[in-house]
Amino acid sequence: MQLYGTYNYIIVGAGAAGCVLANRLTKDPETRVLLLEAGGKDDWMWIKIPVGYLYCIGNPRTDWCYQTEPQEGLNGRSILYARGKTLGGSTSINAMLYMRGQQRDYDEWAQLSGDESWNWKSVTRHFMKSEDYWRGADEIHATGGEWRVEQQRLHWDILDRFVEAAGQAGIAESEDFNRGDNSGVGRFEVNQKRGTRWSASRGFLDPIRHRPNLTVVTGALSDKLIYNDTNSVEGIEFILDGERFYAAALTETILAAGAIGSPAILQRSGIGPVEVLQKAGIEPVLELPGVGQNLQDHLQLRTIFKVEGIKTLNQQYHSLKGKLSMALEYLLFRKGPLSMAPSQLGAFLKSDASVETPDLEYHVQPLSLDKFGEPLHKFPAFTASICDLRPTSRGYVNVTDNDPASAPAISPEYLSTDEDRTKAAQALRITREIVSQDAFKPFKPVEHLPGIQYQNNDELAHAAGDVGTTIFHPVGTCKMGKTDDPAAVVDSHLRVIGMKGLRVVDASIMPIITSGNTSSPTIMIAEKGSEMILQDRERLLR
Structure with a gap:
């Protein structure tokens, strides 16, 4: 050496x-x-x-x-x-x-x-x-x-409707998630400077x-x-x-x-x-x-709802005119979809009345896709991802040899406890309750993912294993x-x-x-x- x-x-x-x-x-x-x-x-x-x-x-x-290692809680997926x-x-x-x-x-x-x-x-x-x-x-x-902390530089009516629906479901608006109690629904602030x-x-x-x-x-x-x-x-x-x-x-x-x-x-x-x-x-x-040991992560459950009569990024993405307008808006003003974080709207709420502080977090997006890296859907839709903020599952990161170029074995052990599976099922129910409010009715929301066929706790926990993915925490x-x-x-x-x-x-x-x-x-x-x-x-x- x-x-x-x-x-x-x-x-x-x-x-x-x-x-x-x-x-x-x-x-x-x-x-x-x-x-x-x-x-x-x-x-x-x-x-x-x-x-x-x-x-x-x-x-x-x-x-x-x-x-990751194949995860039993994600129905065998890596x-x-x-x-x-x-x-x-x-x-x-x-x-x-x-x-x-x-x-x-x-x-x-x-x-x-x-x-x-x-x-x-x-x-x-x-x-x-x-x-x-x-x-x-x-x-x-x-x-x-x-x-640097700034506001996001774009606006979507579909997100306004989610705020309105959340209010109808009893979730108050919040202007600041960073004062010690992040209860409520509101826009995420971002680490950006003038749109970068x-x-x-x-x-x-x-x-x-x-x-x-x-x-x-x-x-x-x-x-x-x-x-x-x-x-x-x-x-x-x-x-x-x-x-x-x-x-x-x-x-x-x-x-x-x-x-x-x-x-x-x-x-x-x-x-x-x-x-x-x-x-x-x-x-x-x-x-x-x-x-x-003690690996903890936030597992997000992606729910997708098709809508009618309201704009989402899906339509703009599949239009040549829409893509050109996005590029021009960012080039001239550093605004619009190219300036947006993966999630624009958040909500923090309790999974159950007995919980002391919010233990669920929403990341709401005016778009939808099958999985990360794939094209957006051709139909208008929005995504409401929800994660358990305080999972009880614990995983590990262990090396498998002494080569620094080798990836370690990573196993978050998602949904490995009864508490986490129960909360996942409850989170999916809460999402359905929000989307069922009057604010969304004019847009005829239809659950695309995971699907309305999942109803009881076991079915919803299994569905969570199908749609769940890391939020990289x-x-x-x-x-x-x-x-x-x-x-x-x-x-x-x-x-x-x-x-x-x-x-x-x-x-x-x-x-x-x-x-x-x-x-x-x-x-x-x-x-x-x-x-x-x-x-x-x-x-x-x-």
Whole structure:
């Protein structure tokens, strides 16, 4: 191996967390930072154009293109498990929805970690630190930060009708899903700037590329950690242009490779469940049973309703005039369908009156298609996808060999508990109730997917297995917890338990998945993580 260099900090992964960490840790010009990214640069036009997610997801240029193990809860199906493989990580290919989650999420994190600094009141400061909010600053929102939040730049009457129908079904309107209680129905706000995608790379990395103390390396496939002794990390091995290098970290190596990448690197380095390591032919260095376990994700159930007498994107998509008008509208004004996120309208509600806070989330779209990547339907229709915000199913991410180019086995174990199957059936019923309201009657909605033939709980749970797919929110595989928790991987300061010089700072540390989309909570984790890292460095230098 060749020595690539020596740095104060090595950050593995230039996604949401890695870009924030690089920005914050290099503010001190005396601190040298190496940022390693396995993917390429984010200069492809379809990354910047919001609707470009259609070309980025499932494309090996920008996506790891993982596949899950066959899922019993999905009736034996294996599904695409997209993860960003470029600067900006998944923020360069995701839905761009700005969601913090609920107060209860972070209060539970504080309880599970034994650290009150993770509660809602405390983490709100970290959300606000990087926020640049379109409405302006108030007691819970801020302006001037790197993470731009705007309204979407398009309008659909069919979505107005959904809002009206939801109101008739007892769901009030909400103007802001990010104040701790996201109950209600309303428009999603997005991480965009004047109609273009605002990724973590654009927000946090581009403004600091000139810093001489930051080295950014793309195309660098991280393999495994380097140890000084059995409980101290001093750097990482990686492959670049077919050659093997190692970089040395004087202070810390920080894994920010996400809920799939970070546990895989730990396991290849001999840190994880012994039986998993031995099966993969890897010599155990530190037994941490929780590495790669506790995988949580939001499974979305796509329901599609055909309509009459109202415009949806399906008609415009299949018209040459419609396509030209979309292109022209975006070219001239950065507005219209090419500027839209995958979902424009959201709703948060309770699956049952006994639930304390909303546990279901809708993503509503003025379009429909058989599956991702295929053409839109030729008939007018809309899609109302609904996900269980707090699934009880738990899965895993386990390497199967010691080759960094091999995809790990990914099994979210969707719908593997009675609670999740019951809630899925209830979610499909609630959707039917909303669409049956008077607001939709003039448009004669007909259920196209999953189909009205599914009625009782068992039938609806089976239907959920047919229509369910990931909404790309994997978390929890290096969970934060108390040091006496046998399933915990990192402590409340995100230090790997039992190992010096090593932290994990990304979505994998979430002990419980947030009640909403996960990219902005990951930004917050990196803000808080970088503050803790800098505080520890300051103590070292005293």
